[in-house]
Amino acid sequence: MERATATRLLDVEGITKRFVTAEGSLTAVDDVSFGVAPGEFVSVIGPSGCGKSTLFNIIGGLAGDYEGRVTVGDAVVTGPHEAIGMVFQEESTFPWRTVLENVAFPLEIAGVARVERHERARNFVTLVGLAGFEGHYPAELSGGMRQRVAIARTLASNPRILLMDEPFAALDEQTRMLLGDKVLKIQQTLKQTTLLITHNLTEAVQLSDRVIVMTYRPGRVKRIVDIDLPHPRDASVVGSDRFGRYVAEIWQDLREEATRGIEDSEAQARAGHAAR
Amino acid sequence: MSTAAIRSSPWPARAVGAVSIVALFALLEALIRTGVVNRFVVPLPSQVLAAIPRVIAEENVAQRFWQTTQEVLWAALFLALAGIVLGALLYRFRLLRLACETWVGALAAAPVVLMYPLFLVIFGRSAATIIAIGFAAGLPAVILKTVEGLAGTRQVLIDVGRSLKLTSGQQFRKILLPAALPTIFVGFRLGLIFAMINIVGVEFLINFGGLGQLINEMAERYDLPATYAAICFVVLVSVLFFDVTERVERWMRRIV
Numbered sequence: 001m002e003r004a005t006a007t008r009l010l011d012v013e014g015i016t017k018r019f020v021t022a023e024g025s026l027t028a029v030d031d032v033s034f035g036v037a038p039g040e041f042v043s044v045i046g047p048s049g050c051g052k053s054t055l056f057n058i059i060g061g062l063a064g065d066y067e068g069r070v071t072v073g074d075a076v077v078t079g080p081h082e083a084i085g086m087v088f089q090e091e092s093t094f095p096w097r098t099v100l101e102n103v104a105f106p107l108e109i110a111g112v113a114r115v116e117r118h119e120r121a122r123n124f125v126t127l128v129g130l131a132g133f134e135g136h137y138p139a140e141l142s143g144g145m146r147q148r149v150a151i152a153r154t155l156a157s158n159p160r161i162l163l164m165d166e167p168f169a170a171l172d173e174q175t176r177m178l179l180g181d182k183v184l185k186i187q188q189t190l191k192q193t194t195l196l197i198t199h200n201l202t203e204a205v206q207l208s209d210r211v212i213v214m215t216y217r218p219g220r221v222k223r224i225v226d227i228d229l230p231h232p233r234d235a236s237v238v239g240s241d242r243f244g245r246y247v248a249e250i251w252q253d254l255r256e257e258a259t260r261g262i263e264d265s266e267a268q269a270r271a272g273h274a275a276r
Numbered sequence: 277m278s279t280a281a282i283r284s285s286p287w288p289a290r291a292v293g294a295v296s297i298v299a300l301f302a303l304l305e306a307l308i309r310t311g312v313v314n315r316f317v318v319p320l321p322s323q324v325l326a327a328i329p330r331v332i333a334e335e336n337v338a339q340r341f342w343q344t345t346q347e348v349l350w351a352a353l354f355l356a357l358a359g360i361v362l363g364a365l366l367y368r369f370r371l372l373r374l375a376c377e378t379w380v381g382a383l384a385a386a387p388v389v390l391m392y393p394l395f396l397v398i399f400g401r402s403a404a405t406i407i408a409i410g411f412a413a414g415l416p417a418v419i420l421k422t423v424e425g426l427a428g429t430r431q432v433l434i435d436v437g438r439s440l441k442l443t444s445g446q447q448f449r450k451i452l453l454p455a456a457l458p459t460i461f462v463g464f465r466l467g468l469i470f471a472m473i474n475i476v477g478v479e480f481l482i483n484f485g486g487l488g489q490l491i492n493e494m495a496e497r498y499d500l501p502a503t504y505a506a507i508c509f510v511v512l513v514s515v516l517f518f519d520v521t522e523r524v525e526r527w528m529r530r531i532v
Contacts, residue, residue: 062435062439080441086435086439088436091432092432094436094454
């Protein structure tokens with residue numbers, strides 16, 4: 001279950017976030033606590049509406065006005081933090097910059113000289129498997145390649161924690177699995193502490209050391225599952241019996257929450273129709 | 277040449293454009309010669325072409341061309357500076373935007389050229405009046421498109437900047453401005469069109485100089501081929517400015 005606090009790099013403690021809506025106060029996430037150890041790959045999985053993206057924004061320092069606290073090492077996160085590198089669900093490369101210029105962007109902001117930042121950016125471009133595409137613009141790349149550029153750009157900022165919000169959500173299943181391999185390889189090469197927010201069960205089990213299952217609204221931690229699959233891991237692991245057992249086990253928890261989510265959406269649609 | 281090379285080369289498009297213009301003039305020539313279009317209203321394109329060397333030789337076109345170009349250049353500079361700064365302010369301060377955007381939109385539709393007597397009183401019968409009217413006519417388009425471009429920047433790009441702890445100045449220079457640049461340049465080109473129309477129009481009205489005055493003089497002599505030849509020089513100024521604008525846009529996209 002949960003690792004000891006002393007070994008944690010990222011600590012999420014008692015996070016509660018409420019939004020004020022026309023219908024009153026809506027609790028998006030409620031008393032969420034977990035930690036991520038250095039070098040660990042943790043996924044947060046839950047149905048739509050469980051507050052995953054809210055949690056992503058809170059941990060990344062983009063959302064304020066919540067209860068609880070997020071710490072990296074000894075530092076409390078009160079806003080965007082240099083130790084946390086964010087990869088967004090939406091396509092986030094800068095269309096006016098080439099692949100190399102996109103990846104070099106955090107280094108440019110940090111004031112690294114042009115030659116050095118391009119050299120360092122080139123290493124990250126190679127790391128994500130895009131060597132040869134340095135001079136291409138995002139419009140000339142596929143969706144999967146663009147997300148790899150975004151990952152390389154975030155890695156170039158040298159974050160202690162890589163925080164990703166469903167980065168492959170817009171991709172087809174095959175591409176998603178192969179990119180999962182790529183992300184795992186990068187994570188293992190750099191020993192990069194990673195927190196992935198996802199709604200994809202296969203992806204979560206394929207990539208993670210631990211999976212945190214969230215409840216449907218309000219989002220609470222329902223269960224934390226340790227994934228004891230061998231490392232180094234790749235997409236071939238999805239064919240193993242143990243993988244199947246993990247998926248089935250987590251699905252039992254997730255199914256109940258997803259069903260609640262669907263029933264809630266239907267009830268809201270009915271209420272909206274009746275009000276009209 | 278490969279298909280990709282043809283697609284990326286500007287020459288095929290330029291050739292099609294040139295052939296289209298020649299074809300249009302040939303059609304007009306035919307319509308005038310067959311009497312479908314009255315030749316006392318629209319001169320033959322061949323006569324207009326023949327009048328160009330005469331106008332150049334007799335009407336001091338180089339000096340007039342330079343004067344109009346200078347006026348447009350000054351108006352363009354003021355448009356770029358004031359339009360983008362005011363647009364950025366309207367984007368940055370929501371209250372200011374809510375208070376002013378409708379008025380700026382209304383100003384875009386106002387026939388500013390009809391206010392030339394007021395400008396004459398303020399600036400006198402000088403190039404300053406012409407530049408000021410051109411500037412006033414083009415300003416709303418630049419402001420509105422700057423606001424549109426900045427407001428249209430995708431939130432995720434702004435969030436990338438926030439996550440990397442960009443200062444507000446860096447956020448503007450490195451993300452908002454480059455993201456908005458294509459829309460800002462659409463506004464700048466629109467503003468430039470309005471500015472040029474008004475500059476030539478006021479030159480025509482106050483008979484101060486430049487190509488507008490030349491058109492006025494040729495029209496008063498009822499020298500229709502020369503009038504249309506003078507209009508061709510105005511088109512040339514327009515082509516020149518659009519070409520420069522495109523180059524500046526490409527350059528700015530590279531440097532931001």
